[in-house]
Amino acid sequence: xxAPAPPRRNLRTRIVLTFAGLAVVPSAAILIGLFFLxxxxxGALRGLDLAQEARLLAAxxxxxxxxxxxxxxxxASLPDVRGHLxxxxxxxxxxxxxxxxxxxxxQRLTLRAETAxxxxxxxxxxxxxxxxxxxxxxxxxxxGGGRVGTLEVAFDLERLHxxxxxxxxxxxxxxVLLGEGGRVLAGIPELPLPPLGQPAKGxxxxxxxxEAYFAGLAPVDPWGSGLPPxxxxxxxxxASEIYEPFYRVAGQIGVVLGAFSLVILALAWRMADxxxxxxxxxxxxxxxxxxxxxxxxxxIQTGDELQxxxxxxxxxxxxxxxxxxxxxxxxxxxxxxxxxERNRLAVVLRTMAEGVVVTNEAxxxxxxxxxxxxxxxxxxxxxxxxPLGHLLPPERLEFHLRRLRARWDEGRETVEHVVFPLxxxxxxxxxxxxxxxxxxxRAGFLVVFRDTSTQAREERRLERALxxxxxxxxxxIAAAQSLLxxxxxxxxxPADRQKAFLGGLRDEVARLSDRLRLTEEAAAAAQTxxxxxxxxxxxxxxxxxxxxxxxxVQIETPEAPLPPVSVEPFSWVAALATLLxxxxxxxxxxxxxxVGLRAEEEAVITTVRLEGVPPADLGELEALEVxxxxxxxxxxxxxxxxxxxxxxxxxREGGFEVRLALVRASGAPVENRAEGIADDQxxxxxxxxxxxxxxxxxxxxLRTRLxxxxxxVFDSETTGLHPSHGDEVVSLSAVRLRNGAIHGAxxxxxxxxxxxxxxxESIRFHGIEDSMVAGAPSMxxxxxxxxxxxxxxxLVAHNAAFDKKFLDLAASRSGLPQIENPxxxxxxxxxxxxxxxxxxxxxSIAGRLGVPVEGRHTSLGDAKVTAAIFLRLLTLxxxxxxxxxxxxxxxxxxxxxxxWQSSRF
Numbered sequence: 001x002x003a004p005a006p007p008r009r010n011l012r013t014r015i016v017l018t019f020a021g022l023a024v025v026p027s028a029a030i031l032i033g034l035f036f037l038x039x040x041x042x043g044a045l046r047g048l049d050l051a052q053e054a055r056l057l058a059a060x061x062x063x064x065x066x067x068x069x070x071x072x073x074x075x076a077s078l079p080d081v082r083g084h085l086x087x088x089x090x091x092x093x094x095x096x097x098x099x100x101x102x103x104x105x106x107q108r109l110t111l112r113a114e115t116a117x118x119x120x121x122x123x124x125x126x127x128x129x130x131x132x133x134x135x136x137x138x139x140x141x142x143x144g145g146g147r148v149g150t151l152e153v154a155f156d157l158e159r160l161h162x163x164x165x166x167x168x169x170x171x172x173x174x175x176v177l178l179g180e181g182g183r184v185l186a187g188i189p190e191l192p193l194p195p196l197g198q199p200a201k202g203x204x205x206x207x208x209x210x211e212a213y214f215a216g217l218a219p220v221d222p223w224g225s226g227l228p229p230x231x232x233x234x235x236x237x238x239a240s241e242i243y244e245p246f247y248r249v250a251g252q253i254g255v256v257l258g259a260f261s262l263v264i265l266a267l268a269w270r271m272a273d274x275x276x277x278x279x280x281x282x283x284x285x286x287x288x289x290x291x292x293x294x295x296x297x298x299x300i301q302t303g304d305e306l307q308x309x310x311x312x313x314x315x316x317x318x319x320x321x322x323x324x325x326x327x328x329x330x331x332x333x334x335x336x337x338x339x340x341e342r343n344r345l346a347v348v349l350r351t352m353a354e355g356v357v358v359t360n361e362a363x364x365x366x367x368x369x370x371x372x373x374x375x376x377x378x379x380x381x382x383x384x385x386x387p388l389g390h391l392l393p394p395e396r397l398e399f400h401l402r403r404l405r406a407r408w409d410e411g412r413e414t415v416e417h418v419v420f421p422l423x424x425x426x427x428x429x430x431x432x433x434x435x436x437x438x439x440x441x442r443a444g445f446l447v448v449f450r451d452t453s454t455q456a457r458e459e460r461r462l463e464r465a466l467x468x469x470x471x472x473x474x475x476x477i478a479a480a481q482s483l484l485x486x487x488x489x490x491x492x493x494p495a496d497r498q499k500a501f502l503g504g505l506r507d508e509v510a511r512l513s514d515r516l517r518l519t520e521e522a523a524a525a526a527q528t529x530x531x532x533x534x535x536x537x538x539x540x541x542x543x544x545x546x547x548x549x550x551x552x553v554q555i556e557t558p559e560a561p562l563p564p565v566s567v568e569p570f571s572w573v574a575a576l577a578t579l580l581x582x583x584x585x586x587x588x589x590x591x592x593x594x595v596g597l598r599a600e601e602e603a604v605i606t607t608v609r610l611e612g613v614p615p616a617d618l619g620e621l622e623a624l625e626v627x628x629x630x631x632x633x634x635x636x637x638x639x640x641x642x643x644x645x646x647x648x649x650x651x652r653e654g655g656f657e658v659r660l661a662l663v664r665a666s667g668a669p670v671e672n673r674a675e676g677i678a679d680d681q682x683x684x685x686x687x688x689x690x691x692x693x694x695x696x697x698x699x700x701x702l703r704t705r706l707x708x709x710x711x712x713v714f715d716s717e718t719t720g721l722h723p724s725h726g727d728e729v730v731s732l733s734a735v736r737l738r739n740g741a742i743h744g745a746x747x748x749x750x751x752x753x754x755x756x757x758x759x760x761e762s763i764r765f766h767g768i769e770d771s772m773v774a775g776a777p778s779m780x781x782x783x784x785x786x787x788x789x790x791x792x793x794x795l796v797a798h799n800a801a802f803d804k805k806f807l808d809l810a811a812s813r814s815g816l817p818q819i820e821n822p823x824x825x826x827x828x829x830x831x832x833x834x835x836x837x838x839x840x841x842x843x844s845i846a847g848r849l850g851v852p853v854e855g856r857h858t859s860l861g862d863a864k865v866t867a868a869i870f871l872r873l874l875t876l877x878x879x880x881x882x883x884x885x886x887x888x889x890x891x892x893x894x895x896x897x898x899x900w901q902s903s904r905f
Contacts, residue, residue: 019268024261046242050216050235051202058218058233072136072153075099085148108154173237212239278306292872293850357447363388384746530642532566534665544576551584556596565662575639578626608658615656702886711737713796713867715859717766723805728754733859748789751776780814798866800825828892
């Protein structure tokens with residue numbers, strides 16, 4: 001398992017964070033420190049304000065209590081009050097009533113005669129009485145100087161409550177008078193109370209129920225009241241109200257700081273972008289140099305150290321290029337001999353008369369020479385990587401493969417004689433054998449075969465001739481015997497009768513001779529037929545006419561394309577030349593020897609016309625001598641028959657004709673037949689394909705590494721750029737990528753009949769004319785074969801939406817399903833990798849990545865260029881951490897890109 005790549009740090013992010021750290025972070029840290037310091041100062045100042053207000057309120061309360069105490073003392077000093085207690089005056093009802101009326105808040109006046117204070121009371125003191133009152137006890141001193149009684153005056157606390165209730169601070173700030181044990185003496189009893197005690201700074205902060213409060217505390221001790229020091233006046237306010245203005249200002253400062261930070265980050269990003277753009281170009285250029293294209297050079301014009309760095313990279317690339325050039329020359333010298341051996345093998349395979357097919361263990365085609373391609377009729381696809389069962393009868397093939405595998409496992413000879421009758425008539429005969437791999441295991445299979453259809457037909461003809469020979473000879477022999485017996489029985493037969501019998505005997509002997517001759521011809525044809533090669537009859541006639549000097553030969557243009565003929569080319573050209581020389585010698589010299597070609601049923605007829613010449617005897621023609629230098633002479637009749645042909649003459653008005661017929665090699669025109677061979681591909685095999693292909697379900701493809709997938713890179717040429725407005729495909733090609741390599745032998749290429757004229761501007765672009773696609777298949781015929789070629793592979797194209805739009809529309813018109821294979825687009829892959837480079841068309845990308853461009857604006861050429869580009873992009877994708885198909889789809893989402901692109905056409 002490949003170890004996961006270590007996380008990479010983004011330089012742009014680091015630069016931005018550095019600038020932000022230098023500008024924003026210190027400012028934020030200072031402001032945060034100032035925030036907490038200012039918050040503490042605000043709390044302290046508000047606490048001191050609360051303490052000052054508490055002292056002021058305490059002073060007001062002390063003044064209120066002191067005034068009440070003085071009023072009580074004034075009543076106690078009245079003479080009638082003292083006189084009554086001394087026993088010299090009546091009860092001072094009027095004085096007490098007047099005092100009750102005059103003193104505010106008096107609720108009760110009580111005069112007691114006593115010489116000593118009651119237990120638990122202290123004269124000249126006040127206390128909070130029952131029913132929330134303020135009670136004063138004033139000792140009254142008699143005339144004799146002793147205590148004679150006590151005056152008790154009870155005041156209500158309305159004035160004290162009014163003072164506390166009028167106090168407000170913020171929304172919730174209130175004042176409260178606390179007594180011993182935290183008893184609320186006056187004020188709002190629902191307020192959360194602070195802890196009792198005299199704080200050194202006059203205020204305290206505390207929390208109740210999860211909320212913070214501030215309280216200013218001041219002792220309430222009126223003059224001469226005797227109030228215990230545990231009684232305090234508290235001014236209480238929630239901390240939220242104290243800090244609310246501060247938080248508002250702090251929030252505004254925070255908004256300003258945030259805006260400042262965004263500005264700093266934007267400036268930092270801009271600076272980083274300006275700084276990183278040449279760095280990224282250097283990085284991407286160095287990546288191309290080091291991994292793909294050593295000839296690529298960096299073009300950085302910054303006028304600073306970055307330009308010097310790019311120049312240093314270019315110098316290093318120059319040095320590496322020189323070193324690699326020297327190494328490459330040595331490698332080329334070392335491998336030249338191997339290449340020569342490979343070329344010899346390729347020539348041997350190409351020129352073999354037998355078809356050769358090599359498969360892997362899974363019976364998938366790895367090698368197929370041109371003879372095999374012609375015999376198997378692979379069509380627009382080369383047949384490479386196809387299951388052999390698609391080309392040969394599958395049941396017969398599986399039968400022989402099963403026998404071979406069993407023999408291999410048993411250690412016996414692994415050669416099987418095979419006969420494969422094809423569906424379209426040919427019969428293939430040959431050998432099937434197993435191929436051993438490097439480690440001794442079975443690596444694949446080899447099939448060597450020959451098309452024996454013609455030989456079988458000749459053998460059947462000979463068999464029929466031999467079978468019919470006794471029946472043919474029985475009649476003439478019996479008749480001749482009867483005539484001889486009659487002559488023997490009647491030796492004195494009249495001369496005229498004897499002459500008639502001898503004439504009959506002569507005729508029967510002639511019949512017998514003719515039938516023997518036909519049998520000999522059949523046997524000779526079966527034994528001495530020349531090997532037939534599919535050849536163009538027009539080319540053979542042109543060669544024969546060119547070899548005849550001194551004769552005026554005029555070759556007429558055929559009315560329709562001619563099929564190839566099965567003939568041994570040299571002997572046929574020699575026979576035609578002999579016939580043309582004979583015809584030239586018999587002509588008048590003024591009129592030409594006209595020669596025409598025409599296809600009739602299963603044959604191609606060559607007609608030689610002579611004007612003003614009497615008909616010639618057929619025997620004379622057949623006896624013409626064909627004598628190439630260095631070979632035994634043969635008659636024209638023999639050469640024609642050995643090439644499976646026929647020769648006859650026919651009289652016509654003003655002259656006569658000599659006709660020669662040759663059998664067709666196939667029913668397809670020459671140009672169409674040649675196109676299916678794809679012999680323009682010099683590479684038609686690759687032994688690396690012996691490596692087996694892993695079979696994967698589509699659901700597993702997303703988790704598959706890009707390097708392990710199989711791809712089909714395709715391209716098309718069209719009548720125009722608007723598929724939705726009637727433009728059609730005129731050429732469709734594809735190449736296969738497997739194991740990180742392009743397999744040029746396994747290609748798909750065909751012209752397509754668009755069913756409409758090709759515009760001149762499109763012809764100038766791709767060079768495909770109407771005459772070239774006149775006999776080509778339609779898109780509805782091509783698509784099923786293309787689907788078979790693609791299989792479950794991942795599709796790749798440049799600007800894939802354009803080509804796939806044509807395929808989808810053609811499938812809809814033909815009633816076929818649309819191809820739903822995963823698609824990767826080199827256009828978007830290139831932009832994602834190198835968006836800092838200009839130009840993402842096929843030529844620009846190829847130049848940047850060092851891909852040679854050949855066959856541009858042809859579907860096969862563009863498919864090969866796209867495939868080479870895609871392989872190099874795969875190398876870069878792996879360096880960016882994009883290793884699976886799911887990663888690539890995330891990088892270049894197929895459906896989104898295709899829908900967006902399709903809407904443009």
